Amino acid sequence: MKLSKLDFVDGNRFKRGVDMDVNSQLLTVALKEGAQPNWQLIDQQIDDAGYMAVEWFSMEKGELKSHPFLKVAE
Numbered sequence: 001m002k003l004s005k006l007d008f009v010d011g012n013r014f015k016r017g018v019d020m021d022v023n024s025q026l027l028t029v030a031l032k033e034g035a036q037p038n039w040q041l042i043d044q045q046i047d048d049a050g051y052m053a054v055e056w057f058s059m060e061k062g063e064l065k066s067h068p069f070l071k072v073a074e
Contacts, residue, residue, distance in 0.1 A: 003045045003046070004016035004017045006038070008035035009030060009032070011030075018030070
């Protein structure tokens with residue numbers, strides 16, 4: 001399965017719900033409004049594509065927050 005096929009990814013945004021800046025290796029995944037992402041599944045899909053997910057970001061009350069993926073934090 002690919003990231004774009006996950007049920008919480010908004011495939012109408014970016015290129016089938018996913019945008020990657022190849023220079024910075026920053027992957028942006030568009031989420032459907034109100035959807036709860038499965039971070040373990042996202043991590044696995046990124047690994048399967050040959051990359052290592054290091055951290056994910058969220059906007060909380062207008063502030064950007066950084067969250068490490070578990071395998072990186074260990």
